[in-house]
Amino acid sequence: MIEIERKFLIKSDAYKQEAVSKERIVQGFLNTHEERTVRIRITGDFGYLTIKGKSNASGTSRFEWEKELPVADAKALLELCEKGIIDKTRYRVPKGQHIFEIDEFHGENDGLVIGEIELTEEVEHFEHPNWLGDEVTGDVKYYNSKLSKNPFKTWYI
Numbered sequence: 644m645i646e647i648e649r650k651f652l653i654k655s656d657a658y659k660q661e662a663v664s665k666e667r668i669v670q671g672f673l674n675t676h677e678e679r680t681v682r683i684r685i686t687g688d689f690g691y692l693t694i695k696g697k698s699n700a701s702g703t704s705r706f707e708w709e710k711e712l713p714v715a716d717a718k719a720l721l722e723l724c725e726k727g728i729i730d731k732t733r734y735r736v737p738k739g740q741h742i743f744e745i746d747e748f749h750g751e752n753d754g755l756v757i758g759e760i761e762l763t764e765e766v767e768h769f770e771h772p773n774w775l776g777d778e779v780t781g782d783v784k785y786y787n788s789k790l791s792k793n794p795f796k797t798w799y800i
Contacts, residue, residue, distance in 0.1 A: 646695070646707040647765055650785060653756040654776035658745050661772075662734040668746075671724025675788040682788070683712075683720045686733075690717020702781020703765045727751075727791030739770040751794030757785060 670684040682693040690713060696706030712720075721728070729752065734745040741760050748755040757779070760769055779785045784793065 644706055644708055645704055647704045647762045647767075648759050649703060649762065649778065649780045650782075651758045651760075651778050651780075652776035653745055653758050653774055655774045656756075657774040658734060658736050658743070658758070658772070661736045661738075662745070663737060664735045666733050668729075668731050668733050669721070670729045670787065671721045671727070672788050672791055673720065673724055675725060675792065680788045683717050683724060685714060685717050685721070688714055690714045690720075692717075692720070698781065700781075701765065702783075703762075725791065727794070729787050729791050736772075738772055741769050743772070743775075748790070748795065751796050752790050753796065754799065755790070755795040 666686055668684060668686050670682055672680055672682050674681040678697050680695045682691075682695070684691045684693065689711060691709055692712055693707065693709040698705040728750075730749040731746045731752070732749070734747070736743040736745060736758075741762075743758045743760050745756065745758045748757075758775060762769065783789050784798070
């Protein structure tokens with residue numbers, strides 16, 4: 644139940660040509676406490692309840708628990724979420740033994756594109772495609788829970 648993940652800004656849309664799938668995601672947060680977040684997500688015909696713990700010092704690892712929900716239940720729970728719904732399109736891009744998940748944000752976070760890669764250990768080697776930009780792992784302003792309250796358009800110049 645430990646998620647190990649690194650995040651990067653994306654510097655070009657070349658990843659779209661390599662993507663094997665694309666899906667719309669809408670999510671909100673029932674709780675955005677510093678020690679834990681409780682997220683509701685709808686992806687296609689599926690709903691999810693996810694609880695994430697506080698990240699370690701490097702920002703790469705944290706507890707994550709997820710449960711699938713009927714989409715009707717997830718829609719009802721979205722109504723209870725804190726202000727600031729996240730709307731994004733996710734592209735899945737295979738690279739070597741890994742899959743990058745590239746999130747292209749919409750609405751108040753329009754213009755932000757972040758790539759994430761899940762790893763089995765923090766120091767694991769992975770391919771760095773040419774569209775991969777600066778690493779933002781551990782930079783809390785790029786966490787979805789923070790973007791819901793302090794959108795990209797309000798602080799990016």
